[in-house]
Amino acid sequence: MSAPGETQAPGGDRPVPPEAPRHWSADVLLLDGRTAHIRPIRPDDDDRLVTFYSRVSDESKYFRFFSPMPVLSDRDVQRFTNVDHHDRVAFVLLLADEIIAVGRYDRVDGGEAEVAFLVEDRHHGRGIAQILLEHLAQAGREQGIEKFVAEVLPNNQRMIATFRAAGYHVVGGFEDGVMSLEFPIDPTDTAIGVMENREHRAEATSIAKFFNARSVAVIGASRRQDTIGQVLVRNLVTGDFTGVVHAVNPSADAVSGLPAYDSVSDIPGEVDVAIVAVPATAVQDVVLDCAAKGVHGLVVISSGFAETGEEGRKRQRRLVGLARSYGLRLIGPNCLGFINTDPEISVNASLSSNMPPRGRAGFFCQSGALGSAILEKVSNRGLGLSTFVSAGNRADVSGNDLLQYWEEDESTEVVLLYLESIGNPRKFSRVARRVSRRKPIVAVRSGRTTQGVPMGHAVRTLFGSQHAVDAMFRQAGVIQVDTLDEMFDVAQLLAHQPLPAGRRVAVVGNSDALGLLASDAAAAVGLVVGSSVALGPEATAEDFEDALDQAIDDPEIDSVVAVYIPPLNVSGEDVANVLAAVGEQSDKPIVTTFLGAEGVPELLRVPDVAGSTAGRGSVPSYPAVESAVRALARVVEYAVWLRMPHEEAGDPSEVDSAGAKRLLNSILMEDPEGRDLTPVEVRELLAAYGVDVWQAVDVSSADAAVAAGEDLGWDVVLKATAGHLRNRPDLAHVWRNIAGADEMRTAWASLCELIDAPGNAGFVVQKVAPPGVPVAIGVVEDPLFGPVTSFGISGPLTDLLGDRAYRIPPLTEHDARAMTREIKSSPMLFGYRGSEVVDVDRIEKLVVLVSRLKNDFPQLRSLDLSLVLAGKDTATVLTAEARVEPVVDPRSDWFVRRLNQDPDDTLTD
Numbered sequence: 001m002s003a004p005g006e007t008q009a010p011g012g013d014r015p016v017p018p019e020a021p022r023h024w025s026a027d028v029l030l031l032d033g034r035t036a037h038i039r040p041i042r043p044d045d046d047d048r049l050v051t052f053y054s055r056v057s058d059e060s061k062y063f064r065f066f067s068p069m070p071v072l073s074d075r076d077v078q079r080f081t082n083v084d085h086h087d088r089v090a091f092v093l094l095l096a097d098e099i100i101a102v103g104r105y106d107r108v109d110g111g112e113a114e115v116a117f118l119v120e121d122r123h124h125g126r127g128i129a130q131i132l133l134e135h136l137a138q139a140g141r142e143q144g145i146e147k148f149v150a151e152v153l154p155n156n157q158r159m160i161a162t163f164r165a166a167g168y169h170v171v172g173g174f175e176d177g178v179m180s181l182e183f184p185i186d187p188t189d190t191a192i193g194v195m196e197n198r199e200h201r202a203e204a205t206s207i208a209k210f211f212n213a214r215s216v217a218v219i220g221a222s223r224r225q226d227t228i229g230q231v232l233v234r235n236l237v238t239g240d241f242t243g244v245v246h247a248v249n250p251s252a253d254a255v256s257g258l259p260a261y262d263s264v265s266d267i268p269g270e271v272d273v274a275i276v277a278v279p280a281t282a283v284q285d286v287v288l289d290c291a292a293k294g295v296h297g298l299v300v301i302s303s304g305f306a307e308t309g310e311e312g313r314k315r316q317r318r319l320v321g322l323a324r325s326y327g328l329r330l331i332g333p334n335c336l337g338f339i340n341t342d343p344e345i346s347v348n349a350s351l352s353s354n355m356p357p358r359g360r361a362g363f364f365c366q367s368g369a370l371g372s373a374i375l376e377k378v379s380n381r382g383l384g385l386s387t388f389v390s391a392g393n394r395a396d397v398s399g400n401d402l403l404q405y406w407e408e409d410e411s412t413e414v415v416l417l418y419l420e421s422i423g424n425p426r427k428f429s430r431v432a433r434r435v436s437r438r439k440p441i442v443a444v445r446s447g448r449t450t451q452g453v454p455m456g457h458a459v460r461t462l463f464g465s466q467h468a469v470d471a472m473f474r475q476a477g478v479i480q481v482d483t484l485d486e487m488f489d490v491a492q493l494l495a496h497q498p499l500p501a502g503r504r505v506a507v508v509g510n511s512d513a514l515g516l517l518a519s520d521a522a523a524a525v526g527l528v529v530g531s532s533v534a535l536g537p538e539a540t541a542e543d544f545e546d547a548l549d550q551a552i553d554d555p556e557i558d559s560v561v562a563v564y565i566p567p568l569n570v571s572g573e574d575v576a577n578v579l580a581a582v583g584e585q586s587d588k589p590i591v592t593t594f595l596g597a598e599g600v601p602e603l604l605r606v607p608d609v610a611g612s613t614a615g616r617g618s619v620p621s622y623p624a625v626e627s628a629v630r631a632l633a634r635v636v637e638y639a640v641w642l643r644m645p646h647e648e649a650g651d652p653s654e655v656d657s658a659g660a661k662r663l664l665n666s667i668l669m670e671d672p673e674g675r676d677l678t679p680v681e682v683r684e685l686l687a688a689y690g691v692d693v694w695q696a697v698d699v700s701s702a703d704a705a706v707a708a709g710e711d712l713g714w715d716v717v718l719k720a721t722a723g724h725l726r727n728r729p730d731l732a733h734v735w736r737n738i739a740g741a742d743e744m745r746t747a748w749a750s751l752c753e754l755i756d757a758p759g760n761a762g763f764v765v766q767k768v769a770p771p772g773v774p775v776a777i778g779v780v781e782d783p784l785f786g787p788v789t790s791f792g793i794s795g796p797l798t799d800l801l802g803d804r805a806y807r808i809p810p811l812t813e814h815d816a817r818a819m820t821r822e823i824k825s826s827p828m829l830f831g832y833r834g835s836e837v838v839d840v841d842r843i844e845k846l847v848v849l850v851s852r853l854k855n856d857f858p859q860l861r862s863l864d865l866s867l868v869l870a871g872k873d874t875a876t877v878l879t880a881e882a883r884v885e886p887v888v889d890p891r892s893d894w895f896v897r898r899l900n901q902d903p904d905d906t907l908t909d
Helices: 043-053 058-065 074-081 130-142 157-165 188-210 228-238 281-291 309-327 368-381 399-408 425-436 466-475 484-496 510-522 541-552 573-585 625-643 659-669 681-688 700-711 741-754 797-801 813-822 840-856
Strands: 026-029 035-040 088-095 098-109 112-119 147-152 173-174 179-184 215-219 242-247 258-261 274-277 297-300 330-331 337-340 347-350 358-365 385-390 414-419 439-447 479-481 504-510 526-535 560-562 591-596 694-698 715-719 734-738 763-767 773-782 786-793 806-807 858-872 874-882
Touching: 026 188, 035 130, 043 074, 043 088, 043 098, 058 112, 074 439, 074 797, 088 274, 088 297, 088 510, 088 773, 098 130, 112 130, 112 281, 130 147, 173 840, 188 297, 188 330, 188 337, 188 399, 188 439, 215 228, 215 734, 274 281, 281 297, 281 309, 309 330, 337 573, 358 368, 358 399, 358 484, 368 385, 368 484, 399 425, 399 560, 425 439, 425 466, 439 466, 439 484, 466 479, 466 763, 466 786, 466 806, 466 840, 479 484, 479 573, 479 625, 504 510, 504 541, 510 526, 510 560, 510 625, 510 715, 510 734, 541 560, 541 573, 560 625, 573 591, 659 681, 659 874, 681 840, 681 874, 694 700, 700 741, 700 763, 715 741, 734 741, 773 840, 786 797, 786 813, 806 813, 840 858, 840 874
Parallel strands: 112 147, 215 242, 215 274, 242 258, 274 297, 297 330, 358 385, 358 414, 414 439, 439 479, 504 526, 504 560, 560 591
Antiparallel strands: 026 035, 035 088, 088 098, 098 112, 147 179, 173 179, 337 347, 337 385, 694 763, 715 734, 715 763, 773 786, 773 858, 786 806, 858 874
């Protein structure tokens, strides 16, 4: 008889083990910044398991089995490697196709399972047990496990610490010399926080090893001028790299005065980073050579990968898989490289000969060609960078990794992102929300209109509106701009000036025309002009100083726009000195249009003890006042976001998530392919989260409609609810205020005459609801984002104009408050043309509850409250529909650590 979940092979042979879910396999990052691969154990792992066990110390074996167990018997190997992925689940962690750790659970009773680990001794301290526990817990949740139990010897402090540090509530006793531990595996806020903290440390560490490299090898270094290999060597040397540069070229004895080695393995000493500039077909051999040497990271400059088509995509998948299997991180392929301007490192590991000056901004982009232009612009503006990465096809290292690094980097105060695609927006949203609280993030996102994605970038399809992406940026506090020039406009203000306290601005200048232009521009972007001082064309430096001091001292002013156009034969140096001196001392931001200059002119720079070309207090200049004001407005919006209270998403005790889970799971058990919920099921689901749905009685005849009206006490509505009818703009499918049987029969006859195929109209009878403004609240599971929440006024005009607000759960009360106010039709909620102001707080709470429900259950494909009447003191849900589907991607990257992957390879980004 086959074990549960097994299928019998033809001819009565040995049962064929079931396949594990694809998304259970993943590349992961350990605490030391190196990679490994985790996957379910397989029967063909028998030899690997035996070899792994032979390398484990006797002490570790004793801790695992509570008795001396020097070798595994054939029966043990068969039992450990053959699991059903349901009641018995086991994961192995692989490095270079060798098992270095095993974790497993065995169901003991219902929702309880016993969990155990074994980690090879030389890999202790790398956070491996925590990784295994996270992935086992996620698999257990998917298989109905609610609690893990474990028996641990008291002197196995390492394992006890692993369980306690995981963030779960651990309880246990002591009996017969063994500690019994148990803990629920629901992803609590504490457990998720622990996971995110470990993820942050690991990813920041992996990137730091690139930027702090002390030894760099250039593979493909060439003696010929104007070759990629020659340029890379020259840029490292001329960039004053403080470490050691090694040239690898089997056909040369020396390159640019450096000895050339046949391979990386031949280089004496350690090699931290290898820059690869060989043909794409030869890159895999280089990876193996670097792995044997113990290199931490690769920078693959070579092209010929996913950007060239399907064959190149396959080559890129093999490259990433091979690099990660040996623990290496990868920048590229098809990239420009990276730069660290720290004078103690000074590494220009890129194709750009333009080493930017030291500055406060970290820059991430993808396109190599664009990266060169960016570095040139940085230098021209005198902005300066702390670090720079061009990730090319971003097959491994992505913008999310750089955000993790820059969050803690003391040299980086502003983060700049040029994004041509976003591989994992769910993670970006989560990380950016946290980073933006500490440092401003300025982003340009190409393809916003065309939704185009460059060749070589693996992304999933966005089902929802592109407006959801913009909403995600706003929600995370990211300053999204439209162009690179605008990015630099904002960056130079953030890098050199303090944040404004509000929207009130003073305009000071010696040109009436430009002063008026500045005032108009400020009003157009939502700034409030508190004062405008026209000094006249003959104004002196002293006049400027007095006016600027007065504006800065004015408590009703938050920032200053200074405009200076010099008279003929006047250099403006005296005014520049005033601007620089005032800017250095001011606690309010100053922007200027000074001589039409762009960037931070030499005359307006303040020396920086940290070595930056322009220090804090330097006054940025813009060639046009509109650019200055627009940059200031972007920074004001960020400052406003930053001062908003950092609320939690709500108290989970307010809802019955267990009841909702039972309902959704029971539906999927009956209909594994998924289906739409019945009205009764929708009412029960929403009731679990404190949302009441206005009662609707399905009717199929005039007699049934009359009976329903009598049961409801009349004053009812008869309406058609079929999808093609309920959104009719003329509302001809609704008959209101029916007070008796005769009126109901009249209404029935009239609607049946008006509507084609009345038998499919889905007629319902409802009590007349309190008056109110119709609003719509919807949530959907998007393959790219996970859950997405939308809000708008209900009706066809809203749909035609796209007047909806979007947010990515979990939502705070502030998020909901912003949604009700940012739609263009929001005045309808606040007494438009004499109507009553609705109970907006009640609507916002409804938005939060519906969002929380969707966030809790990925199997809830969609939930649409298409008609909610928002009244003076009511919020009546008249129409609600939902659909449940089996979970293909369980959002496991929210609860476990995993590196981004090509969506064609696995089901998780």
